[in-house]
Amino acid sequence: MNKIYRYCLDTKSDDPKCIIRNYLQERKIKYSDKYLLVFEISDSAPYFNDVINFMNAKLKDEPQIRCEYSKKELAEAKYLDIWLKKYSGYPQPDDVDDIKDSYLNYTFDMTNYCTECGNGLVQKDSFYLKKSFNIEKIRFGGVYWIYDTFFITTELRDLFIKEKFTGIEFIPVKNIKTKQIVDNIVQLKINAIFPEKLKFDTKEVINCKSCNTIKKLKKNDSEIFAPKDILKDLDKDFYLSKEFTGGGLLCCQYVLISNRVYKFFVDNKIKNINAEPIKFI
Numbered sequence: 175m176n177k178i179y180r181y182c183l184d185t186k187s188d189d190p191k192c193i194i195r196n197y198l199q200e201r202k203i204k205y206s207d208k209y210l211l212v213f214e215i216s217d218s219a220p221y222f223n224d225v226i227n228f229m230n231a232k233l234k235d236e237p238q239i240r241c242e243y244s245k246k247e248l249a250e251a252k253y254l255d256i257w258l259k260k261y262s263g264y265p266q267p268d269d270v271d272d273i274k275d276s277y278l279n280y281t282f283d284m285t286n287y288c289t290e291c292g293n294g295l296v297q298k299d300s301f302y303l304k305k306s307f308n309i310e311k312i313r314f315g316g317v318y319w320i321y322d323t324f325f326i327t328t329e330l331r332d333l334f335i336k337e338k339f340t341g342i343e344f345i346p347v348k349n350i351k352t353k354q355i356v357d358n359i360v361q362l363k364i365n366a367i368f369p370e371k372l373k374f375d376t377k378e379v380i381n382c383k384s385c386n387t388i389k390k391l392k393k394n395d396s397e398i399f400a401p402k403d404i405l406k407d408l409d410k411d412f413y414l415s416k417e418f419t420g421g422g423l424l425c426c427q428y429v430l431i432s433n434r435v436y437k438f439f440v441d442n443k444i445k446n447i448n449a450e451p452i453k454f455i
């Protein structure tokens with residue numbers, strides 16, 4: 175695993191005399207500088223310490239840091255946390271000013287909904303999507319706000335069934351305009367809950383005073399850990415974490431997949447996912 179440091183600066187105000195750009199050029203570090211001066215450096219790169227020290231002296235803002243795993247690390251992981259690279263629109267209706275006429279009320283039983291943190295929704299109906307929600311090419315997609323729910327093509331669903339992946343069910347999706355079931359997409363609903371809490375460094379812990387839900391926002395550069403002794407009992411291919419995450423009214427769970435699913439994604443060229451290994455210790 176490598177940590178990647180990403181700098182994103184205002185070209186004019188942060189580097190008016192090209193000092194940073196010249197410094198990068200001399201060390202053959204690639205950057206782009208159209209409006210923003212953007213470059214990345216891995217903690218395994220030559221000059222890494224020099225560059226970080228140089229940038230710390232120049233700037234107050236910290237770089238964004240993320241973990242980058244090798245193909246081998248990903249392929250060998252027993253379980254992985256996944257999220258999408260690209261989302262396609264919003265659950266419908268997406269105007270949430272009037273909750274009664276929003277996707278919340280269309281799709282969920284809101285009896286135990288907490289208006290402070292967003293927890294407590296129970297799905298009671300299909301998701302409604304716009305006709306423009308098109309995942310024929312990517313085959314595995316999602317919409318903003320409901321980051322622990324995915325939509326897949328029926329062709330992919332049939333392959334999932336053939337593989338006998340567990341911890342999931344498939345729910346029809348409806349078109350917002352016609353209210354009819356869409357015939358080429360289904361919702362992939364994950365039902366299994368990971369038996370132990372995950373451990374990671376948090377950038378924020380939100381404790382809802384109204385319903386006592388705790389949401390943990392993971393630091394981008396933190397690895398995820400789980401206790402080793404539960405490995406023998408893990409028999410599902412898909413899990414949602416016990417933990418909730420998301421700022422404001424977003425309340426999602428982390429999504430975990432088995433090594434078998436990850437290999438399936440690689441073999442079937444499902445490219446719309448990011449994945450990071452869970453480390454069992």
Ligand SMILES: [Zn+2]
Pocket residue numbers: 288289290291292293382383384385386387
């Ligand atoms: Zn709450």
